[in-house]
Amino acid sequence: MNWQGWAEIALTLGLAVAIGWPLGSYMSRVWNGERTWLDPVLRPVEGVFYKACGVDPAKSQSWYGYAGALLAFNLVGFLLVYAVLRLQGVLPLNPQGFPSLSGHLSFNTAISFVTNTNWQSYAGESTMSTLSQMLVLTTQNFVSAATGATIAAALARAFVANRGEGVGNFWADLVRTTLYVLLPLSFVLAVVLVALGLPQTLAAGVTAHTLEGADQKISLYATASQEAIKMLGINGGGIFNANSAHPFENPTPLTNLITAVSINVLGWAAFFAFGRSVLAKKDIRALVVAGMVLLSAGAATIYVTETQAAPALVAAHIDASINMEGKETRFGAPATAAWAAMTTGASNGSVNGMHSSLMPLGGGMAMFLMHLGEILPGGIGSGIAIMVVMAVLSVFVAGLMVGRTPEYLGKKIEAREVQLSILAVVAIPVSTLGFSAIAAVLPEALKGLMHTGPHGLSEILYAYTSATANNGSAFAGLTANAPWWDATLGVAMALGRFLPIVAVLAMAGSLAAKPKLAPSAGTLPTDGGLFIGLLVGVILILGGLQFFPALALGPIVEHFQVLAAVAGLH
Amino acid sequence: MLSHLRPAVVSMGLFTVLLGLAYPLAVTGVAQAAFPAPANGSLVRDAKGAVVGSALIGQAFAQPGYLHPRPSAAGANGYDASASSGSNLGPLNPALAQRVKTEADALRAENPGAAIPADAVTTSGSGLDPDISPEYARFQAPRVARARGAPVAAVQAVIDGQAQGRLFGFVGQPRVNVLAVNRALDARFPVHDRKDG
Numbered sequence: 001m002n003w004q005g006w007a008e009i010a011l012t013l014g015l016a017v018a019i020g021w022p023l024g025s026y027m028s029r030v031w032n033g034e035r036t037w038l039d040p041v042l043r044p045v046e047g048v049f050y051k052a053c054g055v056d057p058a059k060s061q062s063w064y065g066y067a068g069a070l071l072a073f074n075l076v077g078f079l080l081v082y083a084v085l086r087l088q089g090v091l092p093l094n095p096q097g098f099p100s101l102s103g104h105l106s107f108n109t110a111i112s113f114v115t116n117t118n119w120q121s122y123a124g125e126s127t128m129s130t131l132s133q134m135l136v137l138t139t140q141n142f143v144s145a146a147t148g149a150t151i152a153a154a155l156a157r158a159f160v161a162n163r164g165e166g167v168g169n170f171w172a173d174l175v176r177t178t179l180y181v182l183l184p185l186s187f188v189l190a191v192v193l194v195a196l197g198l199p200q201t202l203a204a205g206v207t208a209h210t211l212e213g214a215d216q217k218i219s220l221y222a223t224a225s226q227e228a229i230k231m232l233g234i235n236g237g238g239i240f241n242a243n244s245a246h247p248f249e250n251p252t253p254l255t256n257l258i259t260a261v262s263i264n265v266l267g268w269a270a271f272f273a274f275g276r277s278v279l280a281k282k283d284i285r286a287l288v289v290a291g292m293v294l295l296s297a298g299a300a301t302i303y304v305t306e307t308q309a310a311p312a313l314v315a316a317h318i319d320a321s322i323n324m325e326g327k328e329t330r331f332g333a334p335a336t337a338a339w340a341a342m343t344t345g346a347s348n349g350s351v352n353g354m355h356s357s358l359m360p361l362g363g364g365m366a367m368f369l370m371h372l373g374e375i376l377p378g379g380i381g382s383g384i385a386i387m388v389v390m391a392v393l394s395v396f397v398a399g400l401m402v403g404r405t406p407e408y409l410g411k412k413i414e415a416r417e418v419q420l421s422i423l424a425v426v427a428i429p430v431s432t433l434g435f436s437a438i439a440a441v442l443p444e445a446l447k448g449l450m451h452t453g454p455h456g457l458s459e460i461l462y463a464y465t466s467a468t469a470n471n472g473s474a475f476a477g478l479t480a481n482a483p484w485w486d487a488t489l490g491v492a493m494a495l496g497r498f499l500p501i502v503a504v505l506a507m508a509g510s511l512a513a514k515p516k517l518a519p520s521a522g523t524l525p526t527d528g529g530l531f532i533g534l535l536v537g538v539i540l541i542l543g544g545l546q547f548f549p550a551l552a553l554g555p556i557v558e559h560f561q562v563l564a565a566v567a568g569l570h
Numbered sequence: 571m572l573s574h575l576r577p578a579v580v581s582m583g584l585f586t587v588l589l590g591l592a593y594p595l596a597v598t599g600v601a602q603a604a605f606p607a608p609a610n611g612s613l614v615r616d617a618k619g620a621v622v623g624s625a626l627i628g629q630a631f632a633q634p635g636y637l638h639p640r641p642s643a644a645g646a647n648g649y650d651a652s653a654s655s656g657s658n659l660g661p662l663n664p665a666l667a668q669r670v671k672t673e674a675d676a677l678r679a680e681n682p683g684a685a686i687p688a689d690a691v692t693t694s695g696s697g698l699d700p701d702i703s704p705e706y707a708r709f710q711a712p713r714v715a716r717a718r719g720a721p722v723a724a725v726q727a728v729i730d731g732q733a734q735g736r737l738f739g740f741v742g743q744p745r746v747n748v749l750a751v752n753r754a755l756d757a758r759f760p761v762h763d764r765k766d767g
Contacts, residue, residue, distance in 0.1 A: 004740035053577035072574035139590035200601035218651040225594040242654035245695030247626040253742020312667040316674040324692040329701040332743035354656035455660035477658035
């Protein structure tokens, strides 16, 4: 560890919040339909969408109308991705000459990209044609991110409403978030990334004749355009198998800084947008602080673990001050640690180093950050929505202690809100632990593992955690392109995406109908240090305690094995 | 649900045209016009214009007169730039310990007594790491110098000429691009005939 490393981590985490702040104001204007400086260009395009779709963007929908539209849109997206992948072999723009994907891989990949997870059971450069990457995967990177943002917009309206009825119009939120936020930012970022070294071509690749006389086949893609939205949309699915460790996706420390910041910037922006929209900037700032406390602790932990003595290096009497297995020379421990925390704290899932080769507690921390519910800052909008659910549970717990009906942001929190909150956070433990328990004893599932012992269990746990939390990163020793894994991980992704979405929208419907209250002497202040402490506690207990037994059998026991191995070698 | 079907289908169609075709093609157009070199893979060419590699993609070097890259898990033989991959080996995997030991033994035989840096015996995340640490480059300088019949200090000077530091003094890690050094070595000490002529 050195000061440069700590400074790099602090800069990367801090920049995301600093840039997310002003972008949040803009995002809130977009959600509210206010004027923006892009109106002259984008208003006409927006109008085309509404006209062709036959929708009135000003018509507010009930929560179930909103949810129905969201589910219908995602179902169509799923079918389209599935169809294109199944037909890849006969479709054009396939200079690689790749065949169509199998049924189970297409199923898994379609759910994966529609749910903003971007779990990849395949290796991009040996599976996906240029057409598939562009036409369906890039498109889903945009619209799945926008889908997540819509639930925050709807929930914000619910908190503002005074005995209101609707939660807004899904089509307007979807189209506006995509056109005004994601598309212009991605275009600018993509061009910047090309200037900094990312390829952007429709050619399949070149063959180089190396200095030693060998041939090296180098795969190319329209990389930058997909990379930009992969980061900004908090998707995480790489063009290439090695994801952001691949020098074509992330060639320099500067591209690493820019893309790492991009992982979290719109997640935090959605926090600030929510605060502006509900006129409760201070309360939402408290949520940002709570999130940053946890995220910083996660990044620091991983930096510490990756500078722990790695047993393989100690055994060979080599400088073991950095665990370099799975890391790129240009990034080293600090940039890999910051990325690992930011990608798992958000529901991104891209990696710039291999998580399976992290030290046990480093890989365990990556898992733990996902267990916390993808709220640090999580996906665009989906993160703040679940963070608000955590805040609702926190005021409920506080209310139990003092015997008062809790309130949050001017709305009474009653039985229905608490039930729906639990429904919103229950998917991760139920799906993760349930599927992991089955897979751990099923020979069909165990065939896919690379490791035995605790690291093997970690491969299983990580996979279902990542899928259910809609993250997408992996302990990639696991060979997941098999019917069992593709199918169950697909179900886990759908469960982890749509159960919370429907629960949050139902809560929005319930909250919208309530009167807006002015704070009274009995209202727990939700913008101060006391509440931040309470919230952090609730997040840690909800996320942490449930998973502790499983983590104890995986990364924690492996950590002690590492300590014992290193001690024995000295 | 049925009333949502038309907007769902129509908007998905429009989004696909806009985001799946117009957006990547527009970026491609801008990229190819404004930044053709990176847009086409940062290719490195020899004097005759033939592509010898990409500045960003590591390639295998085994001859003693060249700087060697890190071990690689990309493809069956490493440095397969159409099959990027890390080893994914966990810290206690016996295969990792065995591989590290084999690499370390070979390096010790080559340069006895010198400290071996960690990147010399570990695979990168991509398997295509174009760089090595300045320490690993320095470790290899005596071998390169021997093979080329050049003074070690001169070889080290070539390496230092290609070294890159941290951005702003604290972002990223110091590193040496292997292909850049090897091309500079060939230019400075042109003793090394290409095998294929």
